[in-house]
Amino acid sequence: MYLFKDLMDYIRDLVANRKLIQKFSINDFKSRYAGSFLGIMWAFIQPTVTIAVYWFVFDIGLKSAPAGGMPFILFLITGIIVWFFFSECLVNGTNCFREYSYLVKKVTFNIKILPTVKIISSLYTHIFFIAFAVVMLLLYSQPISLHFIQILYYLICLIVFLTGLTWVTASLQPFFTDILQFINVGMQVLFWGTPILWDVNIFPANLLWILKLNPLYYIVQGYRESFFGTGWFWEHPVMTAYFWGFSFVLLLVGIAVYRKLRPHFADVL
Template identity: 85%
Template sequence: MSVLYLFKDLMDYIRDLYANRKLIRKFSINDFKSRYAGSFLGIMWAFIQPTVNIAVYWFVFGVGLKSPPTGGVPFILYLITGIIVWFFFSECFVNGTNCFREYSYLVKKVTFNIKILPTVKIISSLYTHIFFICFAIVMLLIYGHSLTPHFLQIGYYLFCLIVFLTGLTWITASLQPFFTDILQFINVGMQVLFWGTPIVVPVETYPEKLLWIMKLNPLYYIVQGYRESFFGTGWFWEHPVMTAYFWGFSFVLLLVGIAVYRRLRPHFADVL
């Protein structure tokens, strides 16, 4: 399968997203609501659990271990501006991986374009993420920081994260019907990835020899980009090497995702 053929498939997918934008929006809202249907607090759990996690990390590292300010920024702000990226990533990764099995009744319908399902999961998680971006802004203002024009690039880094997740979930969602243990591997791998991303521990504390390895992690680019956007410390074009690496990596991931999906799609109905 040639790269040009895969690139054409990618363009077709983008056109499908635009053509089905209303369906994606409706599906994502229903998906978000159904995730907490039947529970007493309903969709409030989407906000309660991440908030409690933030409080626990802040208490352990900020209060217990007395983590000092990083670059003049209080630890709580450093934590929040990084961990909200992780919340969005981890939720999309797990839910996106399971989307074909969860919507198996749609997978078996020949007329339904199931290629949009990973995107539905990403948009569904986006509602919570936007809330926590607003939460981070409020915390910034409470601590006496003001937003700068750099904050406008938060949209760019969010787009980066969505593109990265799209390629990643195409691969894992396509494999999941055949390898049900993949979610277990993902959960284990994400524990390693969490501590391999500068979310809780400041970048300055990592040895220089280890830092270049961390920079191979695409999430490093996004997490640091979020912080630069919130704190007004830099623009994305000031990191040309990292930017080129991220987009090269993400583009290859998209092409691999399309290839894996195209190869396995005809067999989904047999195993779901």
């Protein structure tokens, strides 16, 4: 029962500290690129170049067929922006306790909000790329339907999933500094195992359930349905139930790991 209590306490902390989290996240976003010539522009330049490279290789070079009935560039953008947000949050969130070790050692500061600060910090760039995807759809004469409003739902899904995941990884990082290396390797596998660059229709139907075990599958497909106006989230009750069940269990695991290791952070940081 204490795990449920901790989860409710965390939600109350978020509400009580919402102004602090907002200010902290903005400062974190700015400080990430402090000292560089182009500053925060790098937050937008690098993902844009990545999109351009994948588009050139797969669409121009390999002559990829339209995916899901859409031009490849639109299919690519609407999926890869989820990956940009996920990967940035996971890496930065995992390292947050070490990065802000001076706060970890302050008894009065609620460090449980630090992974959330990293998520909100990455959200600013993500919102820009959601708008960028909308502009690209309009340039290709693709209408924005009412389905687009559920982007907010899938964004909440992604944030909840990342919150549980970063609680686990951030709590382990002070004790296992190699965890970031494992994450980087794992993300390479996860990237190609998520339908970002390829259409799920090319995958054997009898094996598709394996891909659906990946929570990012639900979110990437949901983003595309929102942008392209091809479906609502309640039309996938099994996948929706699985995702929220998985995410809820992950939150409880994250809380348990954090609760177990929190008293020892100051000793190893």
